[in-house]
Amino acid sequence: MKHVIIGAGPSGVVAAEQIRKLNTKASITIIGDEPEAPYSRMAIPYHLIGDIEEKGTHLRHAKGHFKTLNIDVRNARVEAVDSTNKTVSLNNGADVSYDKLLIASGSRPNAPSIPGIDQAGxxxxxxxxxxxxxxxxxxxxxxxxxxxxxxxxxxxxxxxxxxxxxxxxxxxxxxxxxxxxxxxxxxxxxxxxxxxxxxxxxxxxxxxxxxxxxxxxxxxxxxxxxxxxxxxxxxxxxATGVSPCVDFLADSGIEIDTGIIINKNMETNVPDIYASGDVAQGKDFCTGEYAVQAIQPTATEHGVIVAQNMVGRKGAECGGTINMNVLDTMGLISCSFGLWQGVEGGESSTLVEKDKWRYINLQFEDDVLVGGTAIGMTQHIGVMRGLIQSETSLGKWKDRLLENPLQIMDAYLASTHTAAIR
Amino acid sequence: MQMSLVIDANKCTGCLQCEMACSYEGEGVFNPTKSRIKIFPFHDEGIFVPYTCTQCDEAWCMHACPVEAIVINKATGAKEIVNDLCVGCKVCTIACPFGTVNYNADSGKVIKCDLCGGDPECAKACPTDAITYQDANWTGYDKMKDYAAKAVPAS
Incomplete structure (x- = not known):
């Protein structure tokens, strides 16, 4: 079985490693168009600050990591996908044939139409x-x-x-x-x-x-x-946002909306072609709709699930990923989860402390947390994801949260861990 | 033999010795705010709940890390932060649905329970056996693992 992966970012690399974990014999090729070891764009700011060297941005650090796993990483640009003959053509003139193809080509920066935007500097x-x-x-x-x-x-x-x-x-x-x-x-x-x-x-x-x-x-x-x-x-x-890299798929027959439309098994409308990460328009857990989430956790979660599907494991479905972000703006740390804008007919709880640079907003539908935003909070913030994704019924703790949203961790523990305080 | 931290909230008196021991082991200071294990008091209900990472199989934090700075300690099963590699991006802190990875602004990196390499100080410091370190096979560990699996559908 020949697995070909377009894109050497987090989603493609995680998918390749997971395929290898599930199948020791399969042929796995990653094709990336940048002349670097697979790296993480997310780490670039820390390189610019000077906290890490360039190699600190690399996705994997062990010497010969991909070679050891028998994953062939090639530096080339994919120019077209021919789904009839099951090949991808590269900018170096070569064709690569596949049995299963993963498109994890990521996204690229939008180019605003401003006169003078295309020049050095x-x-x-x-x-x-x-x-x-x-x-x-x-x-x-x-x-x-x-x-x-x-x-x-x-x-x-x-x-x-x-x-x-x-x-x-x-x-x-x-x-x-x-x-x-x-x-x-x-x-x-x-x-x-x-x-x-x-x-x-x-x-x-x-x-x-x-x-x-x-x-x-x-x-x-x-x-x-x-x-x-x-x-x-x-x-x-x-830095005006990013869009999925799909231009090379123009004549491929692959259905594209904002990104590549995938089903719950991460497969496109073309058999044996899958998509994951920034380029994929996958299921959003909160809305149930299909949307592009250009975020690291979605890229890696997609990578794990798509690999299972590519090796033919039954029942490996993506139940939906949660849109979430955490941001450090010069020391002010903020995060948002799920439906942070709220839902119609829902309720919300807010605490604003401008002098302390602290803010928290929780959004509920009935007694379930569906979204949240926080500034200046760095402890246990993952429970917002946990509560949203587990659709935990908060019971009386919802009322307590309406009074004081800072009790989010207590509400989490009470409604998930300890019957005595539920 | 895989060992795990076993927590019995009913035995916790809220003395915070675990937090002291943890912060001293991890950061060299007696400062509960630097502890990887936290005691949550529920005064109305009269109960204290110790809480830390269960080293879950899903390892959301580890998979989400963009620079391979979270790795499994094969001896203990703990998911450990590699400080030299962590860039402090905090993605793991939102990816962990249990909220057990926290950002430490002083170091600019994240911290989480690493089972102290197999000899957890919190369990040694606990005077009432609310926190014990036991063979995972006969404790409530499986129950916690089941919970972990259920809490977030394996999407």
Whole structure:
């Protein structure tokens, strides 16, 4: 049996290892288009900060890890998938045949349509190559403009700030991290950044990036609610979200919506072709709908389940993954889980302590937790996931949580562990 | 023989000696906020609940780690943080549905119970046998494992 995996990120690598665990004889090939050892994009900010070397971003550390597992890791770009002849064609002219194909090609940064976005000195922060370019330009005192204040944007803020650059963030929406944080939380993070001497323009839009001669490399035109302004920049970072890498699948017959549509067995509409991770539009546990969740836990959970299906294990279904994120914005730690926006007819419980930089919001449907947001909380936060995914009936503890959402851990213990306090 | 921490909340008096012993073993300080095992008091019900990682088979934390900084200790079965590799991204703290991996802002890394390499200080410090370290085969460990499996459907 020949298993071919497109993508050397967390989902592809976990899938390959799991296939090997389940089948010692199968042929396993991973095809990745970056000339690096398989690495984690999530670790890049910590490399930029200087906490880790480049090799610290690698997904696996043991020497010869993939060789030992007899997993062939190739550096090439897949240009097309031919599902009739069951081959993938590579940019080096080679064709690779498969019995089972996993598309775990991940996502890539969106390119906002801004004049001047395609020039040296304007970078995404997505690959190790990007990180090297940013590290070279983000010198102490350099003026850096970051377009976008989403998850990835926020997570690299600290890396940039610690490099002592003069940093400005321009976000189109009305708050920071709008797709992960509610209004209160997004604004709290923004206030925090402003206190840390970062200029933040929310409701702002970068109109044009013009290369100039002078002390700085660029003039950047920014539209804000109060008018237009022109800012100097030596480096512009574009971080306006990511989208699934699906362009090479144009003529493959594989059904694509936002991402590749998969069923509960992680298979696409084309037999023997599966998808996982950022590129897959899989089942969301909370909504029951199929959506792209470009997050690490989903990528690895997908990897485990898809491997079982690829080796033909019965009953390995994905019951749905939970959208969740944790973010460290220059020391302010925030997280959100599930349906943090709440549900119609649901109830919520909120505690805001602006002076302590603490916030918690819980969302309920009947007496079940369906979503949550927290800032400034780092202990036992995983129980929010536990309560959401186990659909635990909270009983009287829901009323206690409505009074004081900080009792979330007590509610968890009481309703899951100890009959005496239920 | 796989050993496991066995917790009997009914025997816990809330003395917090386990937290002291744990924080001293793990961080070199007597500071309950640095303990990997935590006692949760329920004053209305008059009960104290010791709580820590059950070293579950699913190992959500380990699978979610993007840099292979959580590994299994083959001798004890514990899922251990490799400090040199942990970048402090905290994904494990949201991935663990039991909330037993916590971020330690002082070190910039996460901490969790590692069974002290097979000689857990909490169990030794507990004066009432509310926390014991026993052969996993005849204790409530299986019950806890069943619970762990049920708490989060193996998606």
């Amino acid at each position: 304007v970078h995404s922060c997505w690959t190790l190559e990007d990180a090297r370019a940013i590290a070279a330009l983000a010198k102490p005192g350099a003026k850096v403009i970051q377009i976008g204040a989403g998850f990835i944007a926020c997570i690299i803020l600290e890396a940039l700030a610690r490099r002592d650059v003069d940093l400005t963030v321009v976000e189109m929406e009305d708050r920071m991290v709008p797709r992960m944080m509610d209004n209160v939380a997004g604004n709290m993070i923004q206030d925090w950044c402003v206190e840390k001497n970062i200029n933040v323009f929310s409701n702002g839009q970068v109109m044009e990036i013009v290369k100039v001669d002078g002390d700085h490399t660029f003039k950047v035109k920014v539209k804000t609610p109060t008018g237009e302004t022109e800012l100097d920049a030596d480096l512009v970072i574009s």
